[in-house]
Amino acid sequence: MSTIRILASDGLPAFLSFLSQKHQRVLVPVVKSANKRSVIFEPWRAGMPVVLEKATVPPKEAVLPQCETLLTYKKSKNQEDLGDITVSLDDTPEALSTAIFACRPCDARGFRVLDRPFLNGLFPDPYYKARRESLTVFTITCSSGCNTCFCHWVGGGPSSPEGSDVLMTKIEEALMLQAISPAGEALLKDCDLPDGRDIFPRAEAARKAAWASLAPAPDLKQAPQKIAALFGNDDFWQSQTSGCLSCGACTYLCPACYCFNITDEGDGFGVHGGRRLRSWDNCMSSLFTHEASGHNPRMLKTPRMRNRVSHKFSTYPENWGTFSCNGCGRCISNCPVSLDIRAIVLAALDNAG
Amino acid sequence: MATKKTKNARAAEPLPKNAVRNCSDRPMPSGNPYKPAVATVTEVIHETAAIKTLRVVLDDPAVMAAFHYEPGQVGQLSVFGVGESTFVINSPPSQKKYLQFSVMQAGEVTAAIHRLTTGDKVGVRAPLGNFFPWRDWRGKNIFFVGGGIGIAPLRVIMLHLLERMADYGKISLLYGARSPRDMAYSYEIEGWLHNHDLDCTLCIDAPFEGWRHKVGLIPNVLLNLAPDPTNCIAVLCGPPIMIKFTLQALEKLGFLPENIVTTLEKRMKCGIGICGRCNIGGRYICIDGPVFTLKQLQALPQEL
Ligand SMILES: Cc1cc2nc3c(=O)[nH]c(=O)nc-3n(C[C@H](O)[C@H](O)[C@H](O)COP(=O)(O)OP(=O)(O)OC[C@H]3O[C@@H](n4cnc5c(N)ncnc54)[C@H](O)[C@@H]3O)c2cc1C
Ligand code: SF4
Ligand code: SF4
Ligand code: FES
Numbered sequence A: 001m002s003t004i005r006i007l008a009s010d011g012l013p014a015f016l017s018f019l020s021q022k023h024q025r026v027l028v029p030v031v032k033s034a035n036k037r038s039v040i041f042e043p044w045r046a047g048m049p050v051v052l053e054k055a056t057v058p059p060k061e062a063v064l065p066q067c068e069t070l071l072t073y074k075k076s077k078n079q080e081d082l083g084d085i086t087v088s089l090d091d092t093p094e095a096l097s098t099a100i101f102a103c104r105p106c107d108a109r110g111f112r113v114l115d116r117p118f119l120n121g122l123f124p125d126p127y128y129k130a131r132r133e134s135l136t137v138f139t140i141t142c143s144s145g146c147n148t149c150f151c152h153w154v155g156g157g158p159s160s161p162e163g164s165d166v167l168m169t170k171i172e173e174a175l176m177l178q179a180i181s182p183a184g185e186a187l188l189k190d191c192d193l194p195d196g197r198d199i200f201p202r203a204e205a206a207r208k209a210a211w212a213s214l215a216p217a218p219d220l221k222q223a224p225q226k227i228a229a230l231f232g233n234d235d236f237w238q239s240q241t242s243g244c245l246s247c248g249a250c251t252y253l254c255p256a257c258y259c260f261n262i263t264d265e266g267d268g269f270g271v272h273g274g275r276r277l278r279s280w281d282n283c284m285s286s287l288f289t290h291e292a293s294g295h296n297p298r299m300l301k302t303p304r305m306r307n308r309v310s311h312k313f314s315t316y317p318e319n320w321g322t323f324s325c326n327g328c329g330r331c332i333s334n335c336p337v338s339l340d341i342r343a344i345v346l347a348a349l350d351n352a353g
Numbered sequence B: 001m002a003t004k005k006t007k008n009a010r011a012a013e014p015l016p017k018n019a020v021r022n023c024s025d026r027p028m029p030s031g032n033p034y035k036p037a038v039a040t041v042t043e044v045i046h047e048t049a050a051i052k053t054l055r056v057v058l059d060d061p062a063v064m065a066a067f068h069y070e071p072g073q074v075g076q077l078s079v080f081g082v083g084e085s086t087f088v089i090n091s092p093p094s095q096k097k098y099l100q101f102s103v104m105q106a107g108e109v110t111a112a113i114h115r116l117t118t119g120d121k122v123g124v125r126a127p128l129g130n131f132f133p134w135r136d137w138r139g140k141n142i143f144f145v146g147g148g149i150g151i152a153p154l155r156v157i158m159l160h161l162l163e164r165m166a167d168y169g170k171i172s173l174l175y176g177a178r179s180p181r182d183m184a185y186s187y188e189i190e191g192w193l194h195n196h197d198l199d200c201t202l203c204i205d206a207p208f209e210g211w212r213h214k215v216g217l218i219p220n221v222l223l224n225l226a227p228d229p230t231n232c233i234a235v236l237c238g239p240p241i242m243i244k245f246t247l248q249a250l251e252k253l254g255f256l257p258e259n260i261v262t263t264l265e266k267r268m269k270c271g272i273g274i275c276g277r278c279n280i281g282g283r284y285i286c287i288d289g290p291v292f293t294l295k296q297l298q299a300l301p302q303e304l
Helices: A009-022 A105-119 A126-133 A182-190 A197-212 A223-229 A234-241 A301-320 A341-350 B061-066 B108-114 B148-162 B186-194 B218-225 B240-252 B294-298
Strands: A004-008 A025-033 A037-043 A067-078 A081-090 A098-103 A135-140 A166-171 A174-179 A260-265 A274-280 B004-007 B026-029 B037-046 B051-058 B074-079 B083-088 B099-104 B121-128 B141-147 B171-177 B198-204 B232-237 B260-263 B291-293
Touching: A004 A009, A004 A197, A009 A025, A009 A098, A009 A182, A081 B121, A098 A105, A105 A126, A105 A135, A105 A301, A126 A135, A135 A182, A166 A182, A166 A197, A174 A182, A174 A197, A223 A301, A223 A341, A234 A301, A234 A341, A260 B083, A301 A341, B026 B121, B051 B061, B051 B108, B051 B121, B074 B099, B074 B108, B083 B099, B083 B108, B083 B121, B083 B148, B099 B108, B099 B148, B141 B148, B141 B218, B141 B240, B148 B171, B148 B232, B171 B218, B186 B198, B198 B218, B218 B240, B232 B240, B240 B260, B260 B294, B291 B294
Parallel strands: A025 A098, A098 A135, A135 A166, B141 B171, B141 B232, B171 B198, B232 B260
Antiparallel strands: A004 A174, A025 A037, A067 A081, A067 A274, A166 A174, A260 A274, B004 B026, B037 B051, B037 B121, B051 B099, B074 B083, B074 B121, B260 B291
């Protein structure tokens, strides 16, 4: 049996402090009260109040920052001959070893979705790799789903261990910590929390109860083929897209979206040089595929929605054998016009064609 | 980016079922695929009002000496401070002194490339993408059809085949441009016309004083030339509208979809199959392409 520890609620600061000694940063969910209350992950500092809630924004930034430097380029002129310029490049990845404390199973599975294209493709991504290899994921299992959750439709569930190093389950005021990966195992062995094997059956019962609280999941096995077959059915996609504002909230808040842009900033002269940046991009914007000639294969929002849904439920599965949606529901709860990706997938399954 | 290696695609997870990832054994950059090699512009040729050709040499002599690519592979050329864009390496691989790119001015990066002069520094990430399956074409006749800047990818594969004439049947080229002034490589064309190994036809859209060659749109000129589709591979590159009508002409002439080869263009960023913008369905032009047969394209969602 894997290592099991018990963390009493008053022991949390000490445990986070222990994690801080092992990692350069520990990301924890905290409340942000802007005009709408939200929960986001922030680097932990002593005294910071941690909330064990599902975050509004997933912790994807830990491996794929919203904006990062891929390269700094520094140009220098030869003072003897000002036309003679040399360029030097620095491509050291910005990678802090990170622990994520208390993300949800759907968030942890999000890292697995990103891992395939970033690590297992034709070209492994060295920046992602550096961060991913120094990432430890502590996931807290959910006690119930909310009305936008559908993790169990897409291969996950309220206690899915996929993508996690340690799986935590709340039992009354304490947390049971269960090692999942070798890294999680090593950390739990190393910490001074008491053994929790005797409460494991209670955690198991809580996880079962969470599963039992979910409505039965529809069978999505046919989704990849059905959605691919609907490609040319413009009426279908138009009817599913009509309300969309192309704002992109659905992509920015998704733990499994990973499109990015690359842009240069600064001419490269001067002490700091210039930077080649990578930043999150948004396939729901018409500029995403706009070519220099003016041609744009996805000028309208309908083919863009088709592409987003197809990527998650048809083409990513075709390439990697699993959906690139973890059913976290964020794109549903944050869409200003309440578009529901579940409804689109179900409509595709129902479609006779 | 350092020396090149040949690598098998996707060892880690199973290949997708309807893989068109042909040419999976390809030269690829090693090391950080986002890091360009710094290179120096050694020559700029004014081809037309809109097209310039750049010859660049990678600054590290060892990397330059080991640089190896297949005809049809592309490079991400960058002007530091402006950005990167994709261009085919159009010098034949046998030519080891420089890498040649021909760039049509379109937007920001291409405008900056047009401002470059000899001695300027650029970045090169290459070789990327798949390539023309020229080894599979041995023993066949090859008919090239190029329009506008589409002549750039054709130049490299055509010169490559002409160096291996003994392995191929008849090689023909139909090159069309709007007017004689829009023809790139004008300084080479005389040589192509007189090359006994090449059957070269030129055409322009509308009559022009002193023009001794054909007048008409490429698909129509092609229908008149009526190449025999038997044992023949048709390779076409050009703007989307030309591709569309030339494909129709080739099908009319009896060319089978598996014997029609073309290159696709999509907006690109990473060039290595991750950033997610150059896809057609589950395929990415930057790694599964840019070279496809019509048969492969017909199996994909129609989103060009
Ligand atoms: C496989 C391939 C081979 C190509 N070979 C050549 C060639 O040999 N010669 C040539 O003149 N052109 C070629 N192109 C087209 C060339 O890449 C675009 O014209 C160029 O990227 C436009 O960049 P821009 O910055 O001037 O335009 P902007 O409109 O300012 O574009 C901004 C950015 O969008 C991207 N982008 C826009 N349009 C395209 C496009 N059509 N293709 C790819 N990326 C685009 C680029 O990243 C560019 O930096 C090729 C394109 C592809 C995909
Ligand atoms: S969040 Fe809703 S409105 Fe905004 S792009 Fe996504 S689907 Fe469209
Ligand atoms: S598509 Fe929506 S439900 Fe699925 S993982 Fe992304 S945000 Fe969550
Ligand atoms: S250019 Fe990034 S995936 Fe093709």
